Amino acid sequence: MLLLECPCCGQRGEETEFHCGGEAHITREGPGADDAAFENYMFERVNPKGVHLERWRHVHGCGKWFHAARDSATLEVFGTYAAATHRPPEELLETIRAKRPGFKWRELA
Template identity: 45%
Template sequence: MLLIHCPYCQEERSELEFRNAGDAHLVRPANIAAISDEEFEEYFFLRDNPKGLIFERWRHMHGCGRFFNAARDTVSDKFVMTYKAGEPKPDLHPAPATSATVETYEATEGDAR
């Protein structure tokens, strides 16, 4: 059983108290009545299904009832973090680690390197 942290209640609760509400951070078209059928299909029905880190909306149905966002790894099904609705999407991709060290060298007069 998964434990999910509600950012409003500030508690970890059983996954049975929560419901998934789809992708987080979707931008609704400004005038949805004016878009083409293809654009509507793209917005309303088509979603990515990546392997790895995804951002989702969740609702604490049997608790505070509020919507929040979560970053979840689809491979391990672990929740990386949860955060309140309306907060910006966090940058969870760490900078690539480099193992090379850089040496600086200053040439001096008469140096035959």
């Protein structure tokens, strides 16, 4: 079972209280995007076995979006942070790298 803490309201709960919105820190292209950019947005995703950065929404709580870093193999949650940030907090990245040496994530390598 996945236990998450919403960084917006501080409530902690099971994953059924939240909704996963896919990969975090990607550019979400809209109707004005060219074909190549929209194709990249739709189909070019990472699906690692290991640490994954995701968007989550607290649907049965404050309703706000946030990001979470978790291990897709063990379900260990390393932390959550506000969705308005463009990259994970450095303390969170240090925690992940300490537990998972060699961790790389797209441009955050």
